[in-house]
Amino acid sequence: MLVVTQPDRPGGRGHRPVPPAVKSVAERYGLTVVQPEKIGSDDFRHTLESMNPEFIVVVAYGRILPAGVLRVPRNGCINLHASLLPRHRGAAPIQWAIISGDKKTGVTTMLMDEGLDTGDILLQREVEIRADDNAATLSERLAREGAELLVETLRGVRSGAVKPRPQRGEPSYAPVLTKEDGLIDWSLPALTIYNRVRGLYPWPCAYTFYRGKMLKLLKVEAMEGGGRPGEVVRRGKAELAVAASAGLVRILEIQLAGGKPMDVRAFLQGAGRDIRVGDRFGSLQDN
Secondary structure (H helix, E strand, O other), X not given: OEEEOOOOEEEOOOOEEEOOHHHHHHHHOOOEEEOOOOOOOHHHHXXXXXXXXXXXXXXXXXXXXXXXXXXXXXXXXXXXXXXOOOOOEOOOHHHHHHHOOOOEEEEEEEEOOOOOOOOEEEEEEEEEXXXXXXXXXXXXXXXXXXXXXXXXXXXXXXXXXXXXXXXXXOXXXXXXXXXXXXXXXXXXXXXXXXXXXHHOOOOOOEEEEEOOXXXXXXXXXXXXXXXXXXXXXXXXXXXXXXXXXXXXXXXXXXXXXXXXXEEHHHHHHOOOOXXXXXXXXXXOOOO
């Protein structure tokens, strides 16, 4: 068996090379690891060919495999994707499923081609998106379901019981998230903001600004009410609610930039003690 993962990248305060988690786990089990800078290189393809693999399995690798690599394994390159394709093709399907307000998502195994998650489907399994899910909790459940589905797929392809079938339906896309995607637009409905907060946790996190300070919103609720978008309309010892275009966003857990996560009571007793009804949250320019 050969494990292929991304090269070590600088990380942490010292910007020293940090190995991918896959590499650390693989080495713990004594598996051979390679980390090609260019997966389209002849050297890398020759390495794969020397293994004469039955399958190449791809999970969250982050790069589209070139045709030369796709042709190497005898039974094809099989990708595990964290959505019910063709919905949410792309790099961040778990996050965008929550952001989009989906009630269900799932995992798909597919036979890879040169497109972006466009290959024929092998197997799929649905997973409910719970009201209290965020991207972290949903990722954990999908990982467990995906591992089981991948084993079932390999066995089924090998035996001939699982056959590829074309994707059907209108595709949607889940592009790479950036830090800028986390800035809350208070002119959106409260339910939309609630979904974004859940989908953007733990990275990049939804955030807003108050008097020039960034506030990360880690957990919120959508509730009924009204006011000018971005305006604080409720403020108690343990309550902080901000108006959206429709409804209110009740903040439950919050984090100052560079600080530790805290519940809203601790925040209002400390760094947020000066917040009053009528104050405004918004972009840095608004503050």
